[in-house]
Amino acid sequence: MAVIPMWKCDRDGSMFSDKKAAEEHDKMLELAANITMLLEQTYDNIDEKIAEDIGLLFAKHKETLAKAIKGKPELVLEIGKESAADQSADEDSSE
Numbered sequence: 259m260a261v262i263p264m265w266k267c268d269r270d271g272s273m274f275s276d277k278k279a280a281e282e283h284d285k286m287l288e289l290a291a292n293i294t295m296l297l298e299q300t301y302d303n304i305d306e307k308i309a310e311d312i313g314l315l316f317a318k319h320k321e322t323l324a325k326a327i328k329g330k331p332e333l334v335l336e337i338g339k340e341s342a343a344d345q346s347a348d349e350d351s352s353e
Contacts, residue, residue: 290317 265280274280294313
């Protein structure tokens with residue numbers, strides 16, 4: 259019987275067969291959590307779920323957002339298109 263090493267992310271329980279991928283995922287989740295905290299500290303009445311969703315969205319697309327901030331603002335619209343497509347796919351799979 260073969261032994262396959264796996265890495266588990268403490269934050270969400272995701273499992274990875276590659277340590278580097280697990281660490282990158284953990285860093286992404288840490289960034290998302292920090293963005294969520296920033297939103298909750300800045301906006302008293304923000305819904306917790308919405309703050310988490312925004313935090314994950316920004317963390318997942320940090321490279322694109324960095325490019326947008328550095329002078330290519332149109333790239334933000336591509337994130338919106340991807341997110342809408344992802345939500346549509348999620349809704350289709352849950353039916």
